[in-house]
Amino acid sequence: MIPVKLNIDKNTLNITWNDNSEDKIKLANLRRLCPCAVCNSEREKNGNTYIPIYTGNQLKIENIKIVGSYAVNIIWKDGHSNGIYDFDYLLKISRN
Numbered sequence: 136m137i138p139v140k141l142n143i144d145k146n147t148l149n150i151t152w153n154d155n156s157e158d159k160i161k162l163a164n165l166r167r168l169c170p171c172a173v174c175n176s177e178r179e180k181n182g183n184t185y186i187p188i189y190t191g192n193q194l195k196i197e198n199i200k201i202v203g204s205y206a207v208n209i210i211w212k213d214g215h216s217n218g219i220y221d222f223d224y225l226l227k228i229s230r231n
């Protein structure tokens with residue numbers, strides 16, 4: 136599925152998909168599940184029970200860019216900008 140609308144409402148990212156269904160994902164979860172190499176290795180190193188706590192600008196979105204036709208790149212206000220969330224991954228984490 137493809138997101139047709141993304142909007143940020145306080146602490147939540149609202150996603151409207153191309154089949155008109157809607158999902159919400161908390162920004163804290165979105166950040167925690169960042170798929171970039173740095174965050175991946177952090178999670179691997181710390182194991183499954185690792186729950187990072189993010190605060191302030193780490194939980195504010197500066198910008199969202201569409202990458203090609205398959206993903207979104209989320210740029211956080213603290214400067215963390217490597218996370219490329221492909222649409223399938225976004226769907227998966229928003230419905231978990």
Ligand SMILES: [Zn+2]
Binds near residue numbers: 170171173174215218
């Ligand atoms: Zn990351």
